[in-house]
Amino acid sequence: MRKWLGVAVLVCALTGCSGGQGEEQAGQSQPLSTVQSDAASPAANGTTALPASTPTEISxxxxxxxxxxxxxxxxxxQTIQVPPVDQPMQAGWYDKAPTPGExxxxxxxGHVDGNKKPGIFFRLKEMAVGDEVLVSRQDGRTAQFKVTHVEQIAKREFPTDKVYGDTQGAELRLITCGGQFDQAAHSYKDNIIVYAALVPPVS
Structure with a gap:
C-alpha cells in the first residue's frame, strides 16, 4: 500500500462541493451505491504505464x-485540498499520488457545482463503462483512459482502499459529489467515483 494512502482517507468529504449548489443537482435523488463495472480493463492485468509527468489538462x-x-x-x-469552490469549472489533480499515466x-x-453554477464534473454521473477520458501532460503525451467502473456511494462508506490502493497498471479516479443535497450539512450525501484504466499506447 502506498505511503500516501493513510493521509488521503478524508478526500471523501469533498466539502468544497457545498458552496452553492446548482438547482438542477440540488435535492436530486439517485440510487445509493449504484455500480457499473467491466472486469476486462485495458491495463488491469498488465504493467503498461508512462513515466511521471505533470498533467496539464483533462478532457x-x-x-x-x-x-x-x-x-x-x-x-x-491532512484532508485533500479541493479546487476553489468559487471556480467550479476548475479541476485539480492530487499531487501526492502518481501522475496520470504513471x-x-x-x-x-472536480466540483459538481459551486457558486450557484454547474461544476466541471456536473455530468460525471452520466459516465459509463467504455467512455474515454484524456489527460494531457507536460511531456507532450496524452494519456488515454477507458472507464472500467462507475460508482455512487455514501460518503460515510467511501471505498478508500479501492480508490487509493496499489494497482497493477496505470489507472485514474475521477471524484465529485452527488446524490441528495443535505441542506443542514450544506453538502451532498454521496460521492460519484469514476474508475478508468490507461489504454496502452500504440507502438
Missing amino acids: IPKIGARSSLIPLGLNAD LGPSIIL
Whole structure:
C-alpha cells in the first residue's frame, strides 16, 4: 500500500462541493451505491504505464468537460485540498499520488457545482463503462483512459482502499459529489467515483 494512502482517507468529504449548489443537482435523488463495472480493463492485468509527468489538462468528450489541472495537496488536517469552490469549472489533480499515466492510481477532483453554477464534473454521473477520458501532460503525451467502473456511494462508506490502493497498471479516479443535497450539512450525501484504466499506447 502506498505511503500516501493513510493521509488521503478524508478526500471523501469533498466539502468544497457545498458552496452553492446548482438547482438542477440540488435535492436530486439517485440510487445509493449504484455500480457499473467491466472486469476486462485495458491495463488491469498488465504493467503498461508512462513515466511521471505533470498533467496539464483533462478532457472528457462524452460530457463536454474540459479543464486545465491545478495541483492539490493536503490541508492542515491532512484532508485533500479541493479546487476553489468559487471556480467550479476548475479541476485539480492530487499531487501526492502518481501522475496520470504513471503506474498506480491517479486522482482528479472536480466540483459538481459551486457558486450557484454547474461544476466541471456536473455530468460525471452520466459516465459509463467504455467512455474515454484524456489527460494531457507536460511531456507532450496524452494519456488515454477507458472507464472500467462507475460508482455512487455514501460518503460515510467511501471505498478508500479501492480508490487509493496499489494497482497493477496505470489507472485514474475521477471524484465529485452527488446524490441528495443535505441542506443542514450544506453538502451532498454521496460521492460519484469514476474508475478508468490507461489504454496502452500504440507502438
